[in-house]
Amino acid sequence: MAFLDQNPAIGYPLVAGFGLLVGSFLNVVILRLPKRLEWEWKRDARDVLEQPEVYDPPPPGIVVERSHCPHCKHQLSWYENIPVFSWLALSGKCRNCKAPISIQYPLVELLTMLLFVAAVWRFGFGWQGFGAIVFSGFLISMSGIDLRTQLLPDSLTLPLMWLGLIAAADNLYMPVKPALLGAVAGYVSLWSVWWLFKQLTGKEGMGHGDFKLLAAIGAWTGLKGVLPTILISSVVGAVIGSIWLALKGRDRSVPIPFGPYLAIAGWIVFFWGQPMIDAYLRFAGLAP
Structure with missing residues (x-):
């Protein structure tokens, strides 16, 4: 951490690149977490109401499943999944079916990069800066989910609260x-x-x-x-x-x-x- 504080010309680009990568992951959270929660709620409701089992495969997970085009289900190669640059290189369209790719993807990635850089600029490259990065990432993901679904999941709000209290401890x-x-x-x-x-x-x-x-x-x-x-x-x-x-x-x-x-x-x-x-x-x- 002290090395990055003493060498901001190295630290800021590293944080910017990290922000782009995390922003790509936050896009996955924004898109997949509400669908996963809805599937779990329906499953739990069937159990409570003692309804018969129905074939309802779970939606893609957040971490394991690879990214794919929401239109044609084409699995994205690594070079199609580079934050911001892939979207620009593909002109905002799927390489396979040419369907438009939402501008949400590069916007979230760029916003995450900017807020992460602002975090270390304001608080430094130590634990305070890292905490500000975590705080910013949670806020971005919850804002994106709320805009799309008018939902603020407990699985994000409550951990953010506990992390704040742990930081205070x-x-x-x-x-x-x-x-x-x-x-x-x-x-x-x-x-x-x-x-x-x-x-x-x-x-x-x-x-x-x-x-x-x-x-x-x-x-x-x-x-x-x-x-x-x-x-x-x-x-x-x-x-x-x-x-x-x-x-x-x-x-x-x-x-x-x-x-x-x-x-x-x-x-x-x-x-x-x-x-x-x-x-x-x-x-x-x-x-x-």
């Missing part, structure tokens, strides 16, 4: 107490908004996964980071949501996923929350 970013309070405050704050909205309208204004995601973010940002995360996510959500509705002409009753806005806000607060809070206190004349 080692005092990596903060002591355990503010991290634990941040997790509790994150969950309770959004749950309270959900409960009040349901009492007033009879409708559920957000999914329970949003509570758990903010709890996970609170475990990484601490108690001080929860309110800024809520405020920033609300502003970002209002702006992007309004633009989305204007461009797509969607019915206002159609739910819009809130997870990506929480993820954007949580990432900003985790990286620059304390400087933002200090600047605000100085601006308000509350700083000593």
Whole structure:
């Protein structure tokens, strides 16, 4: 780690390449995890309801099965699976059937690369930088899944929360107490908004996964980071949501996923929350 800190010309390209590779894996998580969870839910429901067995083969796993074209099922060779470059070389089309390949693939890979490089730029090449990389990777995968399916899986939100608390146990970013309070405050704050909205309208204004995601973010940002995360996510959500509705002409009753806005806000607060809070206190004349 010290070698990379002393030789950033080597460290940053290595992290960038690592980010592209992880971004390729996150694409697999975004696409396959919801299908796998849905298959497991259906299987469990049949068991609970004591329904007869049906032939329902499991969807591809996340780690073992090779990537393939979703249209013609053509298995991708290694040179067709190089992050970003393969998509550009193939002009965004399958080599076998010429069907279009979603631009999601290179975008997720590039975003992962940029956030990973930002992580080591902000926190260095040590354990803090590695933790920021892990935090960023989880947020990218959950945002992608929520955008596609309006689902925030417990298999991602809860491990992220526990990893934040484990990091606090080692005092990596903060002591355990503010991290634990941040997790509790994150969950309770959004749950309270959900409960009040349901009492007033009879409708559920957000999914329970949003509570758990903010709890996970609170475990990484601490108690001080929860309110800024809520405020920033609300502003970002209002702006992007309004633009989305204007461009797509969607019915206002159609739910819009809130997870990506929480993820954007949580990432900003985790990286620059304390400087933002200090600047605000100085601006308000509350700083000593």
